[in-house]
Amino acid sequence: MTENKAIDPSAKPMPKVVSFQDPLPEPQRYRPQADRVLSGDPAQAATNLFKSDDGRFNSGIWEAKPGKWRVVFTESEFCHLLAGVIVVTGDDGSQRTFRAGDAFVSPAGFTGTWEIIEPAKKLYAYYE
Incomplete structure (x- = not known):
């Protein structure tokens, strides 16, 4: 038996x-705010490949050149480092090398520094 279903014209498309393997759009290039840079010239590039409808969840690919800057995380971010070396130091004195x-994961509320020792590339997913 075949069921006839009406198509709702107001329904959102699926x-x-x-895919992160598809050809990528041109990345957004930027630097940290000048007053947060502690050493080097940590030029960065981000290619955001997904943004949720409410704008709170984003995911993409990020790259950075060597340098060190202060960070203040308002978002919780998962990172998978594909290349490079990053030293993350919390204002509480904790330090990790990736x-x-x-x-x-850098949780919302984390403050400290990120230092790129070798040019870095990561996959990211963050929730604001």
Whole structure:
């Protein structure tokens, strides 16, 4: 038996799966605020590949050149480092070094510094 279903013209189209292997758009290039840079010239580039309808969840690819800057996280961010070395130091004195292949989360409310020792590239997903 075949069931006839009416199509709702006001229904939203089915969301598409986002592949990080597809050709990438041009990244957004930027630097940290000048008053937060502590050393080097940590030029950065981000290619945001997904943004939720409410704008609170984002995911993409990020790259940075060597340098050190102060960070204040208002979002919780998952990072999977694809290349490079990053030293993350909390204002509480805690310090972790992450290398290609490592994954970590910077929780909302984290303050401290990020130092790029070797040019870095990561996959990110954050929730604001």
